[in-house]
Amino acid sequence: MAETSDIIQAVENADSPAALRTAVAELVAVGSPEAVSALIKALGYNNPEVASLAVEGLVRLGDLAVRPLLEQLDDYNYGARAYSFRALATIGDPQALPLFLKAAREDFAPSVRRAAARGLGCLRWEVLPATQQAPAQDQVFQTLAHLAADPEWGIRYSAVVGIEGLGSAAAHLQPAVHDLLRTMAQQDPDQVVRARAALPLTTTP
Amino acid sequence: MHDLQSGPALLTPAQAVANLTHPDLSLRYYAAWWLGKFGRGEAGVVPALVAALEDEEDRTELGGYPLRRNAARALGRLGDRQAVPPLILCLDCPDFYVREAAAQSLGALGDSRAVPHLLPLLNGSQLVPGRPHPAQPVEAVMVALAALGVREAAPQMVLLLEHALPRVRRAAARSLYQLTQDPVYGEHLLQVLAQEPDLKARRTLLLDLGASGYLPAAEAIVAAAVENSFKFMALKSLLETHLQRHPDLSPEGVKVLGLMDRLL
Structure with missing residues (x-):
């Protein structure tokens, strides 16, 4: 197998979408920590296939990728930013919490807000000291409840997904989560959001 | 985006209605769009837009009628069937x-009075030299006939699966699936998607697949090389079309929701 540095070189020199795709797939396959920066760059090549592969590679590297993802966030390319958030959401490291809270409310790109809302629902809370967990979870609930009233259906949909995840992680919030989901299942103006909100209500008692 | 959001603050429905006959033609055009978005249920809006369908002053160099186009689109959004007979006249x-906007709006209004007027337009699929479209708006007509559930249109749509324009072929496959629920047409769209080299065309195909309601397309939609x-x-539109037929969420519908979650 080729050295990671050779593959990174191949990613940088790729002269066609197909060559880029092959090189990034190889980079994902070697799974080396040295690949993190190159994978993060690949999120911003405006090629959805390549970006999805790179997200997969970053998620596989897990905690190693968190700091670099946070530090190399692309403030100008919202497509790249959305992919970074998707990777961070799936990894679930609470270091991303402040960023998720802010982006879920304020980012101008709906795709970034949706990824942040999902991320708020799948944080690995056990990594935080026990005393910090409940206050942070309350803050997450407030933010998600705010998104649940957003004018855009996609944001409300992602709020439901986040709220559902939070409910299964935070026992003390379960009654509030249940009430909010029930209200959305009955009253959301969009039928797909209503259907999504009703889902956890029918599968858990 | 910002302009669209600040627009409503500057107009009331009454002002927008008045603007439909304003001496400044661009204000008329904007008012028609605005009324389609914000004029639902307001008194006087539909008659004013219907009157705008006969406007003679707003003309393009080629003889087009921009205000009529926007008024026809707006009437489709407002959901008031008073607009059906005048929109039928616009098909001529x-x-x-x-004609294209009128066909789209007649499909959206869902009134079967339009059917005998839409059907003959499917005969006008020949290309017009120098124009990017066929003689008649056959794509919009097929979509409208599918929305209206006009199964007798299917044989003509089958012929359009061979049309020279890819978008016409796509609209035919999508409409045929809606009308017949025959998986052959859903698979047709999936094959086109698998072979389509152009990103923009793949995006449009995904939206066509969504509108078709062909649920087995869900996995292919997720796997497509598109944002x-x-x-x-x-996937949302796929589920909406599905929910029209199965108002209680089926296990397949639940699967689509699971796929949507993964895209967030």
Whole structure:
């Protein structure tokens, strides 16, 4: 197998979408920590296939990728930013919490807000000291409840997904989560959001 | 985006209605769009837009009628069936884009009075030299006939699966699936998607697949080399079309929701 540095070189020199795709797939396959920066760059090549592969590679590297993802966030390319958030959401490291809270409310790109809302629902809370967990979870609930009233259906949909995840992680919030989901299942103006909100209500008692 | 949001603050429905006959033609055009978005249920809006369907002053160099186009689109959004007979008259307008907008709106209004007037337009699929579209708006007509559930249109749509324009072929496959629920047409769209080299065309295909309601397309939509936002919208529209037929969420519908979650 080729050295990671050779593959990174191949990613940088790729002269066609197909060559880029092959090189990034190889980079994902070697799974080396040295690949993190190159994978993060690949999120911003405006090629959805390549970006999805790179997200997969970053998620596989897990905690190693968190700091670099946070530090190399692309403030100008919202497509790249959305992919970074998707990777961070799936990894679930609470270091991303402040960023998720802010982006879920304020980012101008709906795709970034949706990824942040999902991320708020799948944080690995056990990594935080026990005393910090409940206050942070309350803050997450407030933010998600705010998104649940957003004018855009996609944001409300992602709020439901986040709220559902939070409910299964935070026992003390379960009654509030249940009430909010029930209200959305009955009253959301969009039928797909209503259907999504009703889902956890029918599968858990 | 910002302009669209600050627009409503500057107009009231009454002002927008008045603007439909304003001496400044661009204000008329904007008012028609605004009324389609914000004028639902307001008194006097539908009659004013219907009157705008006969406007003679706003003309393009080629003889088109921009205000009529926007008024026809707005009437489709407002959901008031008073607009059906005047929109049917627009199907004879010399401006292609007025006919196209009228066909789209008649499909959206869902009134079967339009059917005998829409059907003959499927005969006008021949290309017009120098124009990017066929003689008649056959794509919009097929979509409208599918929305109206007109199964007798299917044989003519089958012929359009061979049309020279890819978008016409796509609209035919999508409409045929809606009308017949025959998986052959859903698979047709999936094959086109698998072979389509152009990103923009793939995006449009995803939206067509979504509108078709062909549920087995869900996995292919997720796997397509297209941005997540398009996949997310396509899956939503797939589920909406499905929910029209199965108002109680089926296990397949639950699966689509699971796929949508993964795209966030």
